[in-house]
Amino acid sequence: MVARFKDGRPVVFLIGTDRALWHVWTDAQGPEGFKATDTFGGGDAASIAVTRGRDGRLAFFHANKKGEVWVIRETAPSAGWGDFTKVFDGGQEIAAATQPDGRIAVFSATEGKARIHVEETPGGPxxxxxxVSLPGGKVVRGDSANLVTDSDGRLLAVWVDQGVIAVARQDTVNGSAFTTSKIEGTENVVLQPTAVAGPGRGISLAYAAADGGATYVRLT
Structure with a gap:
């Protein structure tokens, strides 16, 4: 998973074969100068997510095998890291994004529920x-979670529920209400969807179905 520090330098976050949390970064803004990988520790990581807050600091999240979701933030933009703090329980696959008002949102998909967690204030509780679960649906553990911000500033969560792509779109920018629906014609999804925002209004989705075909969908 790739992100950038506020000063533009790229940083890569990953789960190692030891299930620990690792990252590697560079002193330059291009691919030159990557340092050796460094570990945050751990050993039971299940999924990871990263976003940058309004203050410019990166926030790196991970869910462990017990369903606990933790976050570690930079102490200052493009600086070192603070300590891990627990965010919530009940997360398996996670994704993160930052709203226009600066509050970070984390989407979690588990066996039974699809949920969105939002800070009360930027960097606060x-x-x-x-x-935002699909009515009558049952989120399958291991399905990939996506959370992106549309060009109009609204959050859009995407996941797979029993082989069908489900989406939850924020009704208003920075709002607490979401409308959830499924995308007709996306049955038998086997490769989890990847959601990308822009250019312009809308979200692009790419996924693979059981018949082996790759499909592109544009949500407006």
């Missing part, structure tokens, strides 16, 4: 989770 977390509000109660918002359940």
């Amino acid at each position: 977390w509000a109660p989770a918002l359940d």
